Amino acid sequence: MATVGVIGGGLAGITAALDLADAGHHVILLESRSRLGGLTNSFQREGLWVDNGQHVFLRCCTSYRQLLERLGVEHQVQLQPQLTITMRSGSSGRGTRIHRTSLPSPLHLGGALLAHRWIPLRERLQAARVALALGRVDRDASETDDVSFGDWLRQQGCSPRAVETLWDLVGLATLNAHADQASLALAATVFQLGLLGDKGGADIGWATVPLQQLHGAAALRALDVAGAEVCTRSRVRAVTRTTSGWRVDLDDTHRTFDRLVVAVPPDIADGLVGSAALRVPADFVNRLGRSPIVNLHVVIDRQVMSEPFLAAVDSPLQWLFDRTTSSGLPCGQYLVASLSAADDLIGCTVAELRTTLLPEFVRILPRMTDATVQDFFVTREPHATFRPAPGTALSRPAARTALPGLAVAGAWTATGWPATMEGAVRSGHAAASALQEHTPARRDEVAA
Ligand SMILES: Cc1cc2nc3c(=O)[nH]c(=O)nc-3n(C[C@H](O)[C@H](O)[C@H](O)COP(=O)(O)OP(=O)(O)OC[C@H]3O[C@@H](n4cnc5c(N)ncnc54)[C@H](O)[C@@H]3O)c2cc1C
Structure with missing residues (x-):
């Protein structure tokens, strides 16, 4: 019986583990944190469910939407029937609504x-x-x-x-x-x-529940039903090739596998398997770089925005989202501003961000003028994505590595997509396919 280890429980690892379990392999997923979901996660703060960062997807993200169906959570997202975006200017206060x-x-x-x-x-x-x-x-x-x-x-x-x-x-x-x-x-x-x-x-889609519920918790259930074993709080320290497969060292034990999927961020993958195995330049981690995302969270005593989201023009706020329902806020409104490519903001204190950016909310949302801000806090993801700069393609490895029985996955691998949920899911499918070409599935063997 082939035993396959999947290292990393983000969307890429979850997808690969499900594919391999569905194909009949004995799958063990090793995740360093206490939960699955990777860069899509949530936490509780004073009774509110808070996402680490607002995530949206598009109707063209077909693989991600199929994963939602596989996890049985497609009803926990909302997908616009027809692209509509309200845009507001932070300088003139004017607005417009565009739609397809x-x-x-x-x-x-x-x-x-x-x-x-x-x-x-x-x-x-x-x-x-x-x-x-x-x-x-x-x-x-x-x-x-x-x-x-x-x-x-x-x-x-x-x-x-x-x-x-x-x-x-x-x-x-x-x-x-x-x-x-x-x-x-x-x-x-x-x-x-x-x-x-x-x-x-x-057409734009977004979660109507906390991301942890949409991805991590749902994946735990789906992997269990599929027969995969999930080990959280299991940080992989080293990966070694043996004569019969792979040895994986954890903090205080080790496990052996016939085949492996490595679905961790690029610097960790470099440390575990190295650039030569991935067939990318030795300095690929530096070449890929990292691009931060900062989210500003504002809880207000009344409703000041009617749209589920809007785009800000002539404003540093970029995109604003209403997260009231998904957070469980009983009254008032909970807004999030998602600030991409936030190199200039990632090092700022909460007080600095509040002083400079809270007034921008009022410029976009005049109804906020008389409202009371009940809470203002910030989530920062310094390594949100790789930097999608010119020349990056050379540093993104294919799922199939130079070593038999070892595949790599992650939004940063060679999916052709930027670092997105869709890219992560596609990479998970590609890694599972690459491994199965090396290893006939148990059910295939039985059938043969
Ligand atoms: C704030 C923010 C906003 C975003 N917005 C969007 C958006 O709107 N739309 C969109 O499509 N994408 C968005 N993204 C990008 C998207 O979240 C990622 O591309 C995707 O989730 C990456 O998934 P992954 O599985 O490739 O990697 P990860 O989620 O990084 O998963 C890797 C996993 O490996 C685990 N791990 C690391 N080291 C070890 C180890 N040694 N042993 C075991 N496990 C280990 C980690 O804990 C993690 O769970 C956003 C990202 C952020 C941070």
Whole structure:
């Protein structure tokens, strides 16, 4: 009987473990923390359920949505029937609502672009032409990954204002980088699959329950039903190849496996298996880098925002979300501002962030003027994603490693996607497939 170890219980490890268990393997998942879910997690604070960071997905995230179904939690997310985004300006207080129509792609976004009042009409028409050109970019060509999205937009004639209010609006949230810091290949992936592919591709979805419930707790149940063993509080210290498989050293014991999936962050994977096994440059961890995300959490004594979320223009707040229901707040409103590519903010104290950024909430939400702020706190994820910079593709390993019986997974591996939940799930499927090509499944053996 083949025994497969999966190291890391984020979305990538969960997906790989489920696939391998479903295929009949004896799976043991080792996770260093006390819970599953990895970078998608929640904690309790004064009776509120708080997510470590707001997460959204798009309708085009088909693998992630299938995982939700596999976990039996698809009813715990909300997916817009039709893309609608309310946008508000922090400088003028003006707002607009953009939405897609049911016209075939790319015409479905024509009205939204025309309603994008933050740039002159001439630039909106130009943006339509640029979007079509972006749709034609060969995102799989190696040279495309060497170009910066910002440089490419400038070559197309986009103004700094168009980059800031239009292209970065989507790019920051999906790539966790400004256009100048993002690879054209990754930007083209997001825009081609989300906005320029199927007309519903960019419809936005979000969890209506805490992330821990949506992913970690549901995965524990699903893995149990699938027959997989889950060992939390099990930090893997070393991985060694043996004549018959793999030895995995934990703090005070060791385990042996026939096959292994390593689904941990890049620096940990480097320490456990090394760059040569992954077939990436020796300094791949530095090359991938890290991009932080900061979330500002504000609890107010009354409702000040009617929309489930809105996009902020001319404001450092980027995107605002209403988390009242999912947090369990009985009255008032709980808002979260999700700040991507937050290099300048990650080192700030709560007091500094409150002083500089709380007034920005009032600029976007005038109803907050008379409200009482009952709580203001901050969550910081310094290693939220890798930096999706030009040239990153070379440092992202394929699921199949140089060593037989060893596969790697994680949102940072070569999925073609930026570091997202969709990328993590895809990487988990790829790792499970790579291992199964090495190892016939137990049920396959029985059937044979
Ligand atoms: C604040 C924030 C907001 C985000 N917003 C979005 C969003 O809106 N949409 C989106 O799609 N994506 C978003 N992301 C990205 C998304 O969360 C990640 O890409 C995805 O969850 C990564 O999953 P993973 O399994 O690859 O890695 P991880 O979640 O990092 O999982 C790795 C696991 O390995 C475990 N581990 C590490 N070392 C060891 C060891 N030695 N032994 C055993 N276990 C170990 C870790 O504890 C962890 O559980 C966001 C991320 C953050 C942080």
